[in-house]
Amino acid sequence: MRKTFLSIVTMFGLLCLSLFYWQVCADIQNHPANPRYYQMFKEDRGVIFDRHGVPLAASASDGSVYARNYSTPSLSHVVGYFHQRYGMTGLERRYHEDLSQGRSLITTLDLDVQKVAEKALAGRQGAIVAIKPTTGEILALVSSPGIDGNALDGNWSSYLDDERSPFLNRATHGLYPPGSVVKPLVYGAALGEGLVERSQTWQDQGSLVLGNRTISNYGGRAHGSITIDQALAVSSNVVFAQLAISLGDRLLEMFRRFNLGIEVGFDLQNLGGFLPSGVASDYDAAQMGIGQGELLVTPLQMATVASTIANGGAMMRPYVVQEVRGGLKMRQITRPQITSQVLPPSHASALQEAMILAAREGTARTSRPSSLDYGGKTGTAQTGPGGDHAWFIGFAPTERPRVAIAVLVEHGGSGSQMAVPIGVTVMEAALGIDQ
Amino acid sequence: MFRTLYRTWFEFAGWLFCLSWWLFWLQGQICWWQPLVLWVSFMVLFFLTKQLGYDPGALPFVAILVLTGWVFLTRLNPTWATQQFWGALVACAAYVGGLWGCRRRFAHPLVWAGAALALLLATALFGQSAGGARAWITLFGLRFQPVELARIFLVFYLAQYFTEGRAWWELVLILGAFFLLLAWQRDLGPALLVFFVFWWMSLYWKFTWPKLFVYIACTVLGFISAYLWFPHLRSRAMAWLWPWDYLDSKGYQVLQGLFALRSGGLVGQGLGAGFAHVIPNVHTDYLFAVIGEEFGLLGTFSLLVVYLALAFWAVRLLHVVEEKRVQMIGLGLTLLLHVQVFLVVGGILRLVPFTGMTLPLVSFGSTSLVSQFAMLGMVAGLGGKRGGD
Numbered sequence: 001m002r003k004t005f006l007s008i009v010t011m012f013g014l015l016c017l018s019l020f021y022w023q024v025c026a027d028i029q030n031h032p033a034n035p036r037y038y039q040m041f042k043e044d045r046g047v048i049f050d051r052h053g054v055p056l057a058a059s060a061s062d063g064s065v066y067a068r069n070y071s072t073p074s075l076s077h078v079v080g081y082f083h084q085r086y087g088m089t090g091l092e093r094r095y096h097e098d099l100s101q102g103r104s105l106i107t108t109l110d111l112d113v114q115k116v117a118e119k120a121l122a123g124r125q126g127a128i129v130a131i132k133p134t135t136g137e138i139l140a141l142v143s144s145p146g147i148d149g150n151a152l153d154g155n156w157s158s159y160l161d162d163e164r165s166p167f168l169n170r171a172t173h174g175l176y177p178p179g180s181v182v183k184p185l186v187y188g189a190a191l192g193e194g195l196v197e198r199s200q201t202w203q204d205q206g207s208l209v210l211g212n213r214t215i216s217n218y219g220g221r222a223h224g225s226i227t228i229d230q231a232l233a234v235s236s237n238v239v240f241a242q243l244a245i246s247l248g249d250r251l252l253e254m255f256r257r258f259n260l261g262i263e264v265g266f267d268l269q270n271l272g273g274f275l276p277s278g279v280a281s282d283y284d285a286a287q288m289g290i291g292q293g294e295l296l297v298t299p300l301q302m303a304t305v306a307s308t309i310a311n312g313g314a315m316m317r318p319y320v321v322q323e324v325r326g327g328l329k330m331r332q333i334t335r336p337q338i339t340s341q342v343l344p345p346s347h348a349s350a351l352q353e354a355m356i357l358a359a360r361e362g363t364a365r366t367s368r369p370s371s372l373d374y375g376g377k378t379g380t381a382q383t384g385p386g387g388d389h390a391w392f393i394g395f396a397p398t399e400r401p402r403v404a405i406a407v408l409v410e411h412g413g414s415g416s417q418m419a420v421p422i423g424v425t426v427m428e429a430a431l432g433i434d435q
Numbered sequence: 436m437f438r439t440l441y442r443t444w445f446e447f448a449g450w451l452f453c454l455s456w457w458l459f460w461l462q463g464q465i466c467w468w469q470p471l472v473l474w475v476s477f478m479v480l481f482f483l484t485k486q487l488g489y490d491p492g493a494l495p496f497v498a499i500l501v502l503t504g505w506v507f508l509t510r511l512n513p514t515w516a517t518q519q520f521w522g523a524l525v526a527c528a529a530y531v532g533g534l535w536g537c538r539r540r541f542a543h544p545l546v547w548a549g550a551a552l553a554l555l556l557a558t559a560l561f562g563q564s565a566g567g568a569r570a571w572i573t574l575f576g577l578r579f580q581p582v583e584l585a586r587i588f589l590v591f592y593l594a595q596y597f598t599e600g601r602a603w604w605e606l607v608l609i610l611g612a613f614f615l616l617l618a619w620q621r622d623l624g625p626a627l628l629v630f631f632v633f634w635w636m637s638l639y640w641k642f643t644w645p646k647l648f649v650y651i652a653c654t655v656l657g658f659i660s661a662y663l664w665f666p667h668l669r670s671r672a673m674a675w676l677w678p679w680d681y682l683d684s685k686g687y688q689v690l691q692g693l694f695a696l697r698s699g700g701l702v703g704q705g706l707g708a709g710f711a712h713v714i715p716n717v718h719t720d721y722l723f724a725v726i727g728e729e730f731g732l733l734g735t736f737s738l739l740v741v742y743l744a745l746a747f748w749a750v751r752l753l754h755v756v757e758e759k760r761v762q763m764i765g766l767g768l769t770l771l772l773h774v775q776v777f778l779v780v781g782g783i784l785r786l787v788p789f790t791g792m793t794l795p796l797v798s799f800g801s802t803s804l805v806s807q808f809a810m811l812g813m814v815a816g817l818g819g820k821r822g823g824d
Contacts (some may be wrong), residue, residue, distance in 0.1 A: 001754040004639060004766065008746045011777050012739050018784040019739075022696045033682045034694040035713050410492045 030087075039085045041065050046099040046326065048079055048091060050111040051137075056118035057082075057092070057149075068092075071111055073148040074118035077169045078109065078141040078268065078320060081149035086156065090307075091321065094267060100325050106323040116429035117142040120422045126409040127170035128422070129363060130430055133334035133395060136316030138335030139430050141300075143170040163290035168322065171299045172270035179415070180218075180235045181302055181391045182255075184309060184351045186289045187232055189254035190243045191347045198350060200224045204238045210283045215290070217242045218380060232354040233362025234282075235378065237290045244289020245282045250276065251289065257342045258305050259315070260297055263355040265339075267320045273297045291379060302393050303406035309351050310404045311397035313343030355396050363398045363416045364394065366424045373398050376429060378415030387411040392419035396427045403430040466513060467518045470502060476527050477501075488820035489534060493811045496741050497796060501804075503738065504797035506564040507725055508718060510707050515718050515799050522801030526808035533812025541760070544595035548609045551588035554581040555616040582617070584627045586632075587813075589613060590767035593633055597640040598760040624790035626664070628778060632770045634798065639766060677789040686714050686719045690768035692783045693726040696735075702729030718799040720791055723783055738797070742776050745811075752818035765817040766809045 044066060050059040057079050059066040068082045079263025080090020084368035088096060095105055121144035130139040147159050159166050169281040190196040206213045206222030207285050217223070217237045223230070224421065232241035244251055252275060255261065274296040279285040287293040300318070306345045308315040315335045323333040341349070355375035358364040376394030383389055392410030395401040413420035419429050500521055508516040512787040548696045552746035553780040558581045589609075596606055610633065617626040634650045635645045661668045669687045678686030700706060709728035714721045717758075718743050727735045749769040772795050779821045782789035795807050 001766075004635075005746060005750040007635075008750075008773050009743065011773070012743050014786065015739060015777065015784065016560060016736060017730060018781070018786055019696070019727070019735050022784055023699055023735070024701060026693070026697050028697050031694070034698075035691075036694060036698050036710050090514060135767050157598050185768055239562055274439070 021062075028359035036235050040085070042227060042333050043100070045082070046104040046365065048099075048105045048107060049109055050109045051139075051322065053106075054108065054111045056107065056109065056111060063203075064100075066430040069268055070149040072115050072118060072321060073150070074114060074142045074144070074146045076147045077143040077171065078151040079107075079149075079275050081147075081152060083152050085213065086152050094288075095324065101239035105321055106172040106325060107320050108132070108139065108322050109320065109362045112429065113426060113429045114142065116140075117426045118144070118146070119412050120425050121409070124409050124411065124412065125164055125170070127174055127299040127406070128405065128407050128426055129300050129416045130403055130405045130426055131172050131303050131307040131316075133307040133310035133316070133401050134215075134317045136319040137322070137336075138318055139403060140426065141171050141320070142170075143174070145346065149330045169268075170408070170410075172268055174264075174298055174408070175271060175273055175296040176298075176389055176391075176428050177293075178295060178297045178302060178381065180240075180291055180382030181305075181377050181379035181389050181393045181406075181415075182289070182291040182295070183232055183235065183240050184355060185250060185254055185258060185305065186193070186240050186353055186355060186375055187228060188246070188343050188347055189247050189251050190228075191350060192254070192343070192375055192402050193247060195243065196244050198228060201227055202236075202242070202263075203232060204231065206238065208238045208241050208286070210241075211284055215283075222313075229350075229354040229357050230349040232377065233358040233364075235358075235363045236415075244285045247289070248285055249278050251285065252276070255295065257340070257341070258274075258301075258308065260295065260301055260305075264300060264304060265367050266300070266318055267342060270296055270300055271312055273301060292382060299406045299408045301406060302391070302408075303327060306393040306395055309348055309355070310401035311348075312345040313341055313348035315339040315342045336349065338433065352398070352401075355394070357412075359394065364392065364420055365416070366420050367417065368421055368424075370416050370424050372396055372424055372428050372431070372433060374424065375401075376420065376423065378420060380413070380415045385412075389432070390415045390418035392423040394420075394423050394427065396431060403427050405430075437769070460520060465515060466520075468508065469516065470505060473505065473520065473523055474498065474501060478532060480527055483531070484534065484815060487534070489815045490818050491814060491815070492747075492751055492752075493745060496745045497808070498688070499741050499794040500738070503726070504722065504799075505793075506706070507722055507729075508799055510729075511711060511718055511725070518801065519799055519804070522804045523808075525801065526804045529678075529805045529809040530812035532741060533809040536722060537764075537813040537816040542597065544592045544599065545605075547588045547591040547595070549641070550611055551585040551685060552591065552616065554585040554588070555580065555613065559616055560618050579802040580800075582620075582622060585613075585800045586625055586629050586771060587768070587810060589629060589719065590632065590636075591764060592773060593636055594760055594763035594767055597636065600748075604794070608824075618661075621665070623661070623671065623788075624778065624792040625626065627787075628771065628775055628792065629785065631774050631778075632767055635770050635774070636763060636767055640763070654675075655668040671788055671815055673787060675717070676781075678785070688721070689783075689785060690713075692721050693785070695721075695724040696727040696783070699728040699731045699734075701732050703734055705729060705730050715754055716791075719793055720779075721783065722787075722798045723780055723794050726797075734818055739776075739780070742773065742795075744775050749814050749818075754816065756817065761817050765814050768814050768817075772807060772810060 017243055036179050038156055044079045045059045047055050050056050056071050056075055059068055075226055078090055078142045080092040082092040088342055090258040113130060117140045121142055126144055127151045132139060147166045171174050204223040204226055206217050214238055222238055223234050261273050262271055263272040276294045277345055304318055317339050319334050322334055352375055353375050359374050359376045364404040374394050374396035376392055380393030381389040390409040392415055395404040405420045405427055442757050477494050481491045481494040487774060501603045505516050505519055508519050558572055572581055614626050662672050674685040674689050678689045706729050713727040753762050753765040775792055775795050778787055778790055779792050779794045781787040
């Protein structure tokens with residue numbers, strides 16, 4: 001009888017295991033044959049707002065089915081889309097549970113800035129990320145070309161066939177060599193290791209010979225006797241290659257502290273990029289110091305770098321959802337959070353001054369007249385076929401920065417000519433300056 | 436200790452009753468008195484059993500199961516719940532009948548076998564179809580399923596076959612006729628159930644490895660031949676093996692059941708918040724999936740624990756029974772109930788082919804409720820009078 005009971009227990013144990021699988025583990029909720037899946041398109045859904053309470057995404061009923069309307073097409077890479085046939089992405093997916101229960105999201109995005117950034121990149125491939133340095137709030141996140149969440153039905157197949165990959169979120173998943181925009185980090189590392197004095201002058205003859213290979217400045221220009229701040233302003237490869245060689249593996253340590261090669265904890269999925277584990281030779285180190293080595297970064301990461309420098313060396317965790325409101329939870333608010341103090345404040349302000357110098361007299365000068373007082377650094381990443389990628393990272397205003405930005409234009413040529421004006425325009429929009 | 440345990444269970448059933456009462460009062464339902472009457476009836480049965488000197492331990496668990504079933508039937512369609520309520524009252528009488536009847540002198544085994552076969556033959560000749568099987572007989576305006584009774588008779592025969600050491604060809608003839616009649620009615624469930632119970636009783640009586648292998652081989656061969664020769668069973672087998680290939684036809688019920696279970700998750704959607712109406716025959720075949728969706732894994736696990744407690748009660752009772760024949764009958768009846776739970780829940784979970792039987796004591800079905808109550812009454816009776824405690 002005992003064995004009989006144990007057999008019955010075994011039988012029921014089998015049922016319990018199987019129940020556990022089908023009730024908790026099995027991935028069948030969104031199967032097309034499940035009527036519960038279609039139910040969510042027959043119900044109203046929470047609204048997604050920007051930081052000023054302007055709706056970014058809202059549902060409208062046609063009598064039987066609710067459809068989602070988005071304020072501007074570029075939102076598809078941050079807010080995402082929610083579609084009966086094509087599923088859901090972005091915040092629509094991440095916060096599906098809340099939204100489907102009628103709760104609304106208040107994001108940190110600024111629709112005006114988002115639209116300006118979208119327009120500035122129109123017709124180009126690239127990405128823009130604007131952050132508020134003191135908190136880590138994302139003000140705008142644009143990847144171009146985008147997809148229009150309002151017109152997925154008509155355009156889906158053309159999106160699929162488009163060779164420019166409109167589905168790729170270049171801001172979070174695009175991996176690019178950073179070019180000269182890493183130079184502030186080399187500067188910061190050198191300050192940290194005591195390898196450089198700000199008053200010290202360097203000789204820049206236009207090129208640096210390393211064994212049988214040569215590192216040259218952009219355009220082969222010789223800058224003569226310059227300080228480190230001036231070297232950053234004119235983007236001297238010669239000076240930064242020398243610094244990187246003396247830093248060696250310690251430079252990689254600084255990159256790691258800035259979360260390069262590491263996925264950022266963020267509301268949206270993102271890639272960590274690629275950071276080599278060590279430098280094999282002086283030439284490798286020199287290449288790393290001018291952003292031409294194996295290092296690959298995303299625009300989101302570079303925006304965090306700019307934001308960290310602008311915030312006195314304290315890295316804030318970037319976030320895009322400010323608040324979940326409504327329902328039983330009432331309010332769930334995201335609080336700004338310091339990831340780490342990456343640089344001492346004095347080093348951060350040295351970097352800021354060098355970047356301000358670059359914006360006033362160096363490569364980060366804007367070609368078009370602007371009253372904006374900002375700091376920045378350009379990059380022109382050499383990529384082989386298709387032309388160089390244009391980079392710009394910056395912050396504004398120079399006193400207590402309220403916006404930091406990263407701009408990347410694929411095959412955009414020189415950072416100074418292509419990326420700086422875009423960055424300035426977006427920063428002006430973020431600070432409410434009329435052009 | 437057991438007395439405390441029973442009291443706790445009864446209190447739990449009482450809470451369940453209060454909960455359902457409150458819920459339906461909130462919803463403006465007027466059948467608030469049904470759970471009350473049911474609960475009182477189970478209490479009366481409990482103390483009656485105790486007064487007669489038998490072990491009343493099954494009743495708290497029965498109360499939980501029947502009340503749970505009633506709550507979910509009300510949630511689906513109050514008409515079903517009312518029908519189930521009257522069925523449960525008749526079942527209480529059947530319980531008393533079983534308690535009294537089983538200790539009388541046992542009839543000759545062939546009488547039981549003959550009665551079982553006669554019931555099936557009558558069903559096959561005069562029966563009506565419902566849900567793909569011709570399993571119903573109407574007598575004096577009441578519709579019932581004779582197979583529910585026939586399988587109890589067959590267990591009586593089987594127990595005496597083993598204990599009296601009767602000729603094997605007799606068994607083969609009777610079981611063969613039983614299965615053929617069920618196949619004629621296209622009623623796969625009871626055939627499978629009786630086969631497994633026979634298998635288990637036989638191994639319990641005398642365990643040998645060759646016997647086990649023969650039974651396993653029989654199961655496989657039986658399955659293959661059923662697949663080849665009976666188109667009705669073939670579509671059931673296909674629904675079991677490849678439901679995803681027949682989303683809208685054969686596999687529909689199985690898949691909708693799985694979707695319901697998955698949507699329940701750990702704690703469920705809450706009573707009434709499920710999507711149960713899409714499952715065909717939900718009140719008879721798939722009530723378990725509704726419970727899974729609305730009470731979650733917590734609810735289904737608890738339900739299985741209650742069934743297990745019922746098995747423990749029966750085994751504990753039969754363990755001390757001296758007379759082998761009585762023990763075998765009790766074992767057979769217990770297995771009829773618990774193997775059925777396994778086949779039903781396992782069928783919903785695709786562990787075994789789905790056979791369309793009711794979940795004992797929970798699902799809609801008066802005949803099944805009455806026979807289950809009678810069986811439990813018999814087990815309590817077979818367990819004998821208790822001294823003291």
